[in-house]
Amino acid sequence: MVIIVFYFVLVLAIGFYLKGKANTGEDFFMAGREMTAWVAGLSFLSANLGALELMGWAGSAYQYGILATHWYWIGAIPAMLFLALVMMPFYYISKTHSVPGYLKLRFGEPARALSAVSFAFMTVLMSGVNMFAMAKVMQIVLGWDINFSIWVSSLTVAVYVTLGGLRSAIFNEVLQFFLIWAGALLIPILGLYEAGGWSNLKVLITQRASEQYVHMWATLGSFSDNPMGINWVGIVFGLGAVISMGYWTTDFLVVQRLLAAKDMRSAEMAPIIGAGLKMLVPIIVIVPGLLGLGVLPMKLVPESVATVTHGYSYNDVLPLMLARYCGPGLLGLGITALIAGFMSGMAGNVSAFTTVWTYDIYRPLINSKGTDHHYVNMGRWTTVIGVLISVGTAYLVMRSASIMDYVQALFSFFIAPLFGTVILGMLWKRATGPGGFWGLLSGTLCSVSMWAWVKVDPTALRYVALSPHAKALAQDMFQALWSFLVCVTVTVVVSLATKPMPEGTLKGLVYGETDIPPIENVPIYQKPIFWAAIVAAVFVILNIIFW
Amino acid sequence: MSGQRSVSIWFFIGISLLVNGVLILGAGLYEYANPPAPELQVVLFRLHAGIWWGGLLAVIGALYCWKYAPSRAS
Numbered sequence: 001m002v003i004i005v006f007y008f009v010l011v012l013a014i015g016f017y018l019k020g021k022a023n024t025g026e027d028f029f030m031a032g033r034e035m036t037a038w039v040a041g042l043s044f045l046s047a048n049l050g051a052l053e054l055m056g057w058a059g060s061a062y063q064y065g066i067l068a069t070h071w072y073w074i075g076a077i078p079a080m081l082f083l084a085l086v087m088m089p090f091y092y093i094s095k096t097h098s099v100p101g102y103l104k105l106r107f108g109e110p111a112r113a114l115s116a117v118s119f120a121f122m123t124v125l126m127s128g129v130n131m132f133a134m135a136k137v138m139q140i141v142l143g144w145d146i147n148f149s150i151w152v153s154s155l156t157v158a159v160y161v162t163l164g165g166l167r168s169a170i171f172n173e174v175l176q177f178f179l180i181w182a183g184a185l186l187i188p189i190l191g192l193y194e195a196g197g198w199s200n201l202k203v204l205i206t207q208r209a210s211e212q213y214v215h216m217w218a219t220l221g222s223f224s225d226n227p228m229g230i231n232w233v234g235i236v237f238g239l240g241a242v243i244s245m246g247y248w249t250t251d252f253l254v255v256q257r258l259l260a261a262k263d264m265r266s267a268e269m270a271p272i273i274g275a276g277l278k279m280l281v282p283i284i285v286i287v288p289g290l291l292g293l294g295v296l297p298m299k300l301v302p303e304s305v306a307t308v309t310h311g312y313s314y315n316d317v318l319p320l321m322l323a324r325y326c327g328p329g330l331l332g333l334g335i336t337a338l339i340a341g342f343m344s345g346m347a348g349n350v351s352a353f354t355t356v357w358t359y360d361i362y363r364p365l366i367n368s369k370g371t372d373h374h375y376v377n378m379g380r381w382t383t384v385i386g387v388l389i390s391v392g393t394a395y396l397v398m399r400s401a402s403i404m405d406y407v408q409a410l411f412s413f414f415i416a417p418l419f420g421t422v423i424l425g426m427l428w429k430r431a432t433g434p435g436g437f438w439g440l441l442s443g444t445l446c447s448v449s450m451w452a453w454v455k456v457d458p459t460a461l462r463y464v465a466l467s468p469h470a471k472a473l474a475q476d477m478f479q480a481l482w483s484f485l486v487c488v489t490v491t492v493v494v495s496l497a498t499k500p501m502p503e504g505t506l507k508g509l510v511y512g513e514t515d516i517p518p519i520e521n522v523p524i525y526q527k528p529i530f531w532a533a534i535v536a537a538v539f540v541i542l543n544i545i546f547w
Numbered sequence: 548m549s550g551q552r553s554v555s556i557w558f559f560i561g562i563s564l565l566v567n568g569v570l571i572l573g574a575g576l577y578e579y580a581n582p583p584a585p586e587l588q589v590v591l592f593r594l595h596a597g598i599w600w601g602g603l604l605a606v607i608g609a610l611y612c613w614k615y616a617p618s619r620a621s
Contacts, residue, residue: 003570010563017554039556171556178560182567182604190591324590329574329597333567 003332007179007339008156011172015160018168025372028165028379029097029355030260037266039174041273044257045281046173049180050345052126052133054285054338058321059314061289062300064228064473065205065213066546067220068289069282074240077539079248080275081532083258084268087249089516090426091259092267093508098259098352099252099422100360106425106509107436109364114440115421116360118414119252120353124386126253127349128393133315134342135394140319142335150394153339157346158387161354162380166260169351173257176340183330183337184284187318190325191291204294213293216546222469229471238477242484246419253352264517268528275535279542285318292317296324346390354382413451416480417443420487428495429503429510435495443487450479554617561611568605571597 022028035043060068096102100119104112131150138149160168195201202214212219212226219226220235248254248271261267292300298312300320306313312320322334358379363370370378421440424431453460454475462468465478506513524530575597582588613619 003567006566006570007563010559014559021553171559174556175560175563179563179567182564186596186600190594190596193594194591325596327574327578327589327592327597329571329601332574333571336567 001332003329004336004339007336008152011160011175011343012156014171014175015163015168018164018171021167022163022165023376025375025379027167028376029359031165031167031170033260034262035170035257035260035266035270036262037269037273039170040257040261040266040270042177042277043170043173043260044254044270045274045277046177046180046344047254047257047348048345049177049281050130050133050341050348052130052342052345054180054184054341055133055137055315055318057285058289058292058318059300059316061286062292062317063289063302063314064226065209065293066216066286066290067213067226067228067230069216069286069546070235070239071244072278072282072286073539073543074235075244076248076278077275077535078240079244080271080278081536082245083249083255084271084275084528085532087422087426088258088267088271089264090509090511090514091255092261092264093514093516096259097359098356099250099255099418100356102509103421103425103436104360104364106506107421107431108433110437111421111433111440112360113365114437114444115418116356118418118444119356120361122414123253123349123353123356124389125393125397127346127353127386127390128395128397130342130345130349131390131394132397134339136315137319137335137338137342140316150391153343154346154387154391157343157350158384161347161350162383165376165379166256166351166355169347170257170260172347173344176344179333179340180337180344181284183333183335183340184288184318184322186330186334187321187325188283188287188291191288191295191321195291195294201290201294205290209293213290216543218547223465223467223474224469228473229469230465230474230477231467234465234470234474234477234481238474238481241481242416242419243477243480245423246415246417246480246484250418250422251415252356253348256352256355257348265522265526265528269531272528272531272535276531276538279535279538288321289317292321296320346387350383350386350390353386354379357382357386413444413447413483416447416484417487420484421491424488424491425510427511429506429513430495430500431491432495432498432501434498435491435493438494439487439489439491442490443483446486447479447483450482555615557611558615558617561608561613561615563608564604565608565612568601568603568608571601572605573601575599575601 026032057068057071091102094102094105096105100112100116103115131154134153135146135149138144139146160172164171192198192201195204205213217232220230220232223229223231258267258270261270300312300314300317301309303313303315305311322331326334358375362378363375417440420443421436425436450464454464461470461475464482465474503513508514575595578597579595
């Protein structure tokens, strides 16, 4: 308890300390654009490392085995490297405040409005999901009242983000990154010791579940050969080429941290640093899930079954493993790690929501004549309101059967088509404003329609995911793939049918029209491309090792 | 992230690791001296993870505090 209280005191102290450094819009919304590559990179990763991420994917590892690692490797690393080397220069040179802001510069107001509204909607929902996950941890491990947990944590986030803006959110995210590792790393260390090492763990899992649970690629030849009910096409093209590209390159929650970098090289290095560390995250997320499969005496069940039987669900595996190995002090740190994960996820959502609301909805559509001071005040109020909406969302999410399926569905609604629009905008100068808007709208509608179709008629999954053996996660992958393809097709067709944009207006926004300044004269080992190559090589080797 | 009058983020991280490490080390030593009943012990209790993990965190935290102390930065 002392450790948890100390954590809350420290994050609030950081918020109060940074209060005096968030007076202008550039300070409050962009952290003064003075972050180093390491701070921006850790924050970039930490904003994604919420309690939902930790608990949800540990649960998925228990449910689906090592296949869940794809969401950390092929589902993240190529996209992060692509962001660093190809897309970051355009974001940085255009000096945009947000991803919707880039769409305004490239495609005009309608595309920005559509993207901003859908993003704002998604972030508060995500924040509510995170909050629900955290409250569940408190309830399971500490026996805390779920309402108390939600309110204490969310008000703390509201205070420190309102006071210090993005800088405060970033500082706390870096702190939370260290706490998450300090609190969670003991589980795989002690767990692998108990299991007798990695090889013995694989034997235990094979005995208690199936050999399918310990291979990443060998079982992906067919939908029916693996516990996830997916094939390699869904993983490589749905997850690797669309969903992860969409999330890591266009989700403003993570991109915002990079826009706060102090210079172009830092902005490019930050996602590469994030990618290197992202490859390690399965140690504290996937391995605990696999250990649960190998050593826990009880059988975990889906959330819907656990609610009826009052047993433990897949999502409970991480707290259960924590309680298995950690005595009082360590348990406090482990719980603090989960709270930190929750708060970093929520602060990320809230700070991104605040920026998009203020710069991309309020200023262009409601009040375009305010002073900088007025917009900073609007940002502070929006932070509080965003937190309150998230609290409301958390109570709604309690009715949802499965946390992860819910989030995946949201991702594919908005993220996949947005990636299609942004990437065409950056790489194809013939793309026009109407093309961008109609492509984005039709891609989003396509995704929502497919989701609704399968909800109404579950047998439709065989058409959406191309197989009667496909399961929920496969649906999300293929839904994202189709919506991306629809978005790209519509954008191309409408663009070719409309008047090209004058070339002078595309400077700094499109490949071929932009002079990208070279990285300053630094040794090869300080260049982004060098570290990107190393990360890519390690990524390939890891996939081969765990094939 | 450390300007002339700023406290570095790494200093805050040092404080966090140091305080948490000391608390965990203390709890680990207390458990070592006063072990709970066997049915209340966690799995692998005999390894006394709190002692070595808490000690490690405290050392790393102390190093960060020393290296990024505001007095050294200024």
